[in-house]
Amino acid sequence: MTRADGGRWVCNVNVHGVGVPTRPLEEGEDEVWVSVEQLEGLLDAAVGRPEVVITFDDGNISDLEIGLPMLLERGLTARFYPCAGLMGEPGRLDESDIRELHAAGMVIGSHGWRHRDWRTLGRDPVGAPAAEELVRARQTLERVIGAEVTEVAVPFGSYDRHVVSALRRTGASRVYTSDGGWARPGAWLQARTSIRADHGGDFPSRVMSHRPGPRRRLRGRAAQLAKRLRG
Numbered sequence: 001m002t003r004a005d006g007g008r009w010v011c012n013v014n015v016h017g018v019g020v021p022t023r024p025l026e027e028g029e030d031e032v033w034v035s036v037e038q039l040e041g042l043l044d045a046a047v048g049r050p051e052v053v054i055t056f057d058d059g060n061i062s063d064l065e066i067g068l069p070m071l072l073e074r075g076l077t078a079r080f081y082p083c084a085g086l087m088g089e090p091g092r093l094d095e096s097d098i099r100e101l102h103a104a105g106m107v108i109g110s111h112g113w114r115h116r117d118w119r120t121l122g123r124d125p126v127g128a129p130a131a132e133e134l135v136r137a138r139q140t141l142e143r144v145i146g147a148e149v150t151e152v153a154v155p156f157g158s159y160d161r162h163v164v165s166a167l168r169r170t171g172a173s174r175v176y177t178s179d180g181g182w183a184r185p186g187a188w189l190q191a192r193t194s195i196r197a198d199h200g201g202d203f204p205s206r207v208m209s210h211r212p213g214p215r216r217r218l219r220g221r222a223a224q225l226a227k228r229l230r231g
């Protein structure tokens with residue numbers, strides 16, 4: 001990618017847990033749990049690349065213990081999306097950890113309340129489960145950091161038109177998915193690519209090397225549209 005493209009595309013890369021897990025993992029979580037070396041490689045590659053956005057989902061304690069020092073060493077900032085209802089559980093960030101990330105200049109957004117699949121919340125966006133996941137979670141994080149929390153990252157990247165409409169109605173300013181590929185900087189829906197345990201050392205250069213060509217762009221848009229419309 002050339003510098004001239006920098007303002008037109010962003011490359012969002014998502015991180016889950018890092019290092020040795022300190023809690024029993026949920027099903028499939030080991031597939032996205034990466035090594036310290038993998039995170040180092042990713043962050044090294046992001047230095048001097050303002051179009052690369054690093055996000056951390058799930059509020060694992062490794063965000064603070066491993067991710068934050070590595071980011072600060074490199075002069076990078078990242079966006080963190082913890083689940084408000086899991087704060088303080090074993091292996092997860094607690095309130096003061098989240099305040100520490102925020103005080104260090106990191107952006108705090110919401111990943112919902114208890115890591116539920118938002119497609120199962122029911123159709124009523126102000127019904128109890130949806131209100132907890134989409135409203136209470138954000139309000140709780142706002143209380144914790146003493147600042148507005150308007151961004152969300154969708155658990156499991158699972159959304160449909162009902163989720164999209166509930167997110168719009170509850171005032172989310174930006175929504176990170178897991179659709180892969182690059183995104184327009186101002187887009188409300190931001191596709192991300194997750195770093196996975198089986199990714200080799202060439203992952204950062206592969207994911208960051210080119211902005212999408214017309215064909216990939218079209219494919220990405222078609223996949224996103226299909227999810228936005230399904231219900």
Ligand SMILES: [Zn+2]
Pocket residue numbers: 057058111115154155156
């Ligand atoms: Zn998650």
